[in-house]
Amino acid sequence: MNSNEVKYTREHEWIKVEGKLARIGITDYAQKSLGDVVFVELPDLDRELKAGEVMGVVESVKAVSDIYAPCTGRVITVNEALLDSPELINQDPFGDGWMVEVELDGLDEELLSAQEYEELVKEEAE
Amino acid sequence: MEMKKTPLYDTHVKMGGKMVEFGGWLMPVQYSGIIEEHQAVRSAAGLFDVSHMGEVEITGKGALALIQKLITNNAAKLNIGKAIYSPMCYETGGIVDDLLIYRLEEDKYWLVVNAGNKDKDVDWIRRHQTKDAQVADISAKVGQIALQGPKAQDILELLTKTELASLPYYHFAQIPVAGIEALVSRTGYTGEDGFEIYGAAEKIKFLWEEILRAGQPLGLLPAGLGARDTLRFEARLPLYGHELSADITPLEAGLSIFVDWEKPDFIGRDVLLQQKAAGISRRLAGFVMKDRGIARAGFQIEKDGLLIGEVTSGSYAPTLQQNLGLGYVKKEEASIGNEIMVVIRGKRLRAEIIKTPFYKRGQNK
Numbered sequence: 001m002n003s004n005e006v007k008y009t010r011e012h013e014w015i016k017v018e019g020k021l022a023r024i025g026i027t028d029y030a031q032k033s034l035g036d037v038v039f040v041e042l043p044d045l046d047r048e049l050k051a052g053e054v055m056g057v058v059e060s061v062k063a064v065s066d067i068y069a070p071c072t073g074r075v076i077t078v079n080e081a082l083l084d085s086p087e088l089i090n091q092d093p094f095g096d097g098w099m100v101e102v103e104l105d106g107l108d109e110e111l112l113s114a115q116e117y118e119e120l121v122k123e124e125a126e
Numbered sequence: 127m128e129m130k131k132t133p134l135y136d137t138h139v140k141m142g143g144k145m146v147e148f149g150g151w152l153m154p155v156q157y158s159g160i161i162e163e164h165q166a167v168r169s170a171a172g173l174f175d176v177s178h179m180g181e182v183e184i185t186g187k188g189a190l191a192l193i194q195k196l197i198t199n200n201a202a203k204l205n206i207g208k209a210i211y212s213p214m215c216y217e218t219g220g221i222v223d224d225l226l227i228y229r230l231e232e233d234k235y236w237l238v239v240n241a242g243n244k245d246k247d248v249d250w251i252r253r254h255q256t257k258d259a260q261v262a263d264i265s266a267k268v269g270q271i272a273l274q275g276p277k278a279q280d281i282l283e284l285l286t287k288t289e290l291a292s293l294p295y296y297h298f299a300q301i302p303v304a305g306i307e308a309l310v311s312r313t314g315y316t317g318e319d320g321f322e323i324y325g326a327a328e329k330i331k332f333l334w335e336e337i338l339r340a341g342q343p344l345g346l347l348p349a350g351l352g353a354r355d356t357l358r359f360e361a362r363l364p365l366y367g368h369e370l371s372a373d374i375t376p377l378e379a380g381l382s383i384f385v386d387w388e389k390p391d392f393i394g395r396d397v398l399l400q401q402k403a404a405g406i407s408r409r410l411a412g413f414v415m416k417d418r419g420i421a422r423a424g425f426q427i428e429k430d431g432l433l434i435g436e437v438t439s440g441s442y443a444p445t446l447q448q449n450l451g452l453g454y455v456k457k458e459e460a461s462i463g464n465e466i467m468v469v470i471r472g473k474r475l476r477a478e479i480i481k482t483p484f485y486k487r488g489q490n491k
Contacts, residue, residue, distance in 0.1 A: 035144075035352070036161045038442035039420050039449070057471070059420055061160040061442060062352050083418070 006094075007070065008117035009108065014094065015070040017104065022071055025098040026058065026089065029121045034060040037089040042078040042099055049073055051108035056099065058089065067099065070108050077101040132177035133269050133327045134334055143350060149242030151178040154350040163353035164444040167316050170345025171275030173337055174354055176322070177330060180244030180265040182237040182251060188258030189233050195254055195393060197227065198376055200386035204229040209296050209311055212384050213376040214247070215394030219401060220372040221379070223247050224364065226313060228298060238270075240366045254393070269330030273337060273346075274320030274357075281341035282310070282321055290321075304336035315354060317361025317485055360443050360485035362412060362452065368423055368438045369410055369452060377401055378454065380410045380482075408435065411460040412482035413451050413468075417475035421451035421468045428467040428474065434459045437468065445485050451477065 006016045012030035016023045031037065039059040049055050049069040056067040078100050082088055089097035112120065129152040138145060143154030154175065156163060166172050184192060193201045199212030206229050214222045223243040228236040239247045248263050255261050273282060279290050285304045290312075293299055298311035309324040325333055338348060355365070362380075364370050369379055375398060376385050385398060415421060421440030426433055435455030443450045451468065459466065462481055467474040 035156060036159050038161075039418070041418075059442075061356060061444075062155065064420075064422065 006114060007107070007111040008114070008120075009068060009070045009111060010120060011066075011068045013068060013070050015107070015111070017107070020104050022073065022102045022104045022107075023098050024070060024100050024102065025093055026067065027117070027121075028093050029124075030065075031090050031093045031097070034058065034063055034065060036061050037086045040082045040086045040089065040099070042082065043075050045075055045078065047075045049075060049102060051106065058086075070111060071102060071104055071106060072108075073102040073105040075100050076103050130178070132175055133330045134175045134177060134271075137331055137334060138175065141348060143348070146351070148351055149178065149240070151241055153178060154348075155352045156350040157348045160350070160352035160356060161444045163347055163349035164356050166345060166347040167275045167318055167349060167353060167357055168445050169276070170347075171273060171277040171281055171320070171341055172316075172347050172349035172353060173334065173341065174272040174274065174349050174351075175270075175330075175334065176272050176354075177269040177327070178241035179270055180239040180241060180247065180263070181268045181270075181324070182239060182244075182248060183262045183264045184235045184237065184251070184259055185262075186233055186259045188256045189235055189260075192251075192254060192256055192259040192261075193227060193235055193237070194389065195391065196251060197225070198385040198392055198394065198398070199227075200389050201227050201229070201235070202389075204235075206231060207297055207299065209298055209313060211296075213370070213379075213381055214250070215376065215392075215398070216372060217393055217397065218372075219375040219377075219394045219397035221366070221370045221374055221376065222250050222372070223366060224370055224381075226311075228309070228311065230300075230309075236264075243366060267327055268324055269327040269333075270322060270324050271330060271334055271337070272314055272316075272320065272322045273341070274314045274316040275318050275346075277341070277344045277346065278318070278320040281337065281344055281346055282323075284340040285336060286310075304333060304340075306333050308333065315363055316357035317363070317483065317487055318357070319487070355439075356441055356444055359439050359441055359450070359452070360445055360483065362483035364410075365439065374454070375401060375406075378406050378409050405457070407457055408454045409457050409460050410438070410452060410482075411435075411455050411479050412484060413453070413466060413477040414480050415449040415451070415468070415475060415477050416465070417477075419468070419470045419473070419475045420449045421453070421470065421477065426469045427453055427455055427477075428469060429459050429464075434466065443484060450480075450484050452482070455479075
């Protein structure tokens with residue numbers, strides 16, 4: 001995967017756009033900060049997401065964290081494997097740990113490039 | 127407020143512990159991962175830094191009488207070398223703290239109290255102090271680590287000449303461990319066999335490193351407060367600020383066996399006796415989530431649309447692999463098998479009251 005196709009939010013989601021289709025998940029930094037993920041709540045199919053709104057929840061043993069939509073659009077697929085195996089988010093956050101696919105209507109205007117996101121993570125880690 | 131650090135703080139950071147604030151202290155919440163550490167304690171062993179806990183030494187001819195007035199359990203039963211667990215109550219029957227009481231010598235006792243309650247406890251104890259009892263807060267001088275799990279005895283025996291099989295549950299011995307003078311107590315907060323080891327604060331780092339080195343071939347992992355919490359939760363061991371507070375009595379918390387009614391007097395006895403006679407209106411109950419969701423502390427519990435209680439602790443339980451919870455519910459709704467609803471982010475999700483402790487050593491296989 002060419003990381004240049006991928007954009008990031010300040011809340012640690014990633015979004016990979018291919019034409020009208022976008023796939024969304026949380027970043028490696030996010031899964032590491034959360035620790036063992038034990039529960040995921042994903043949006044319903046066909047839900048019309050608005051960029052910036054809460055679209056789901058990810059819970060680790062100790063923490064509950066909202067997932068924010070990085071785009072506007074209709075949910076066309078959710079990763080149902082996560083319901084029984086939420087640990088996929090820890091094991092492969094950019095791959096098998098993806099969360100939803102969306103028919104894209106528009107991206108959040110505040111999305112970060114890979115380089116900008118890397119800088120944000122560096123700042124937060126300090 | 128400046129965060130307090132245990133003598134092991136630098137060791138935790140160096141070893142990759144993820145540090146968080148807990149009760150005014152900077153403590154490791156995890157090393158390798160909460161679930162991995164939890165499972166290590168259930169199947170082999172885990173090592174915890176619990177030096178943040180407070181130790182209060184009570185000495186003198188009046189020591190026992192003072193302790194007897196403060197706690198609900200009976201310290202007169204304590205021989206030298208034995209420990210008991212007890213709540214300590216206000217006049218109202220509400221809980222000041224829950225603690226361990228060790229008898230070290232004829233007239234020398236240690237009270238081991240929760241980190242976040244220590245200053246409040248010391249004030250409370252001093253308020254009832256008599257002339258023939260001395261009260262000293264020795265917390266800063268004493269470090270404590272907990273070695274917990276089925277391999278705990280094998281590991282500790284590598285570092286001491288004392289044969290530990292003869293040390294029963296809730297007994298302790300003052301013996302050298304790795305050449306360091308230590309108080310080794312067969313107690314813990316995980317639902318497993320294990321030891322709580324007290325030593326001079328400046329020697330704790332050496333003890334920690336020696337125990338880790340000896341135990342690693344047997345599967346010992348350093349563990350953080352995250353695993354300590356999931357372990358105690360599965361074993362239904364109460365946590366102050368969650369299951370216990372100034373508004374909750376030992377009877378409601380299911381701690382009646384630690385209230386000795388034969389004792390003629392202790393603080394809170396009158397109110398607790400009245401509550402015993404009248405019956406409690408709520409009690410601590412355990413539940414399993416039937417719908418998908420994790421109940422967290424503070425969430426409301428409902429039945430038929432009516433509020434019947436509140437969650438005190440809730441988590442994914444790594445040993446049982448279920449989402450479980452503890453909470454106070456109206457007594458008439460607390461019977462096993464009763465279906466209740468937990469309100470999670472505005473949704474009402476089904477749960478069922480089940481037997482506690484959720485996990486009992488040797489019974490969940």
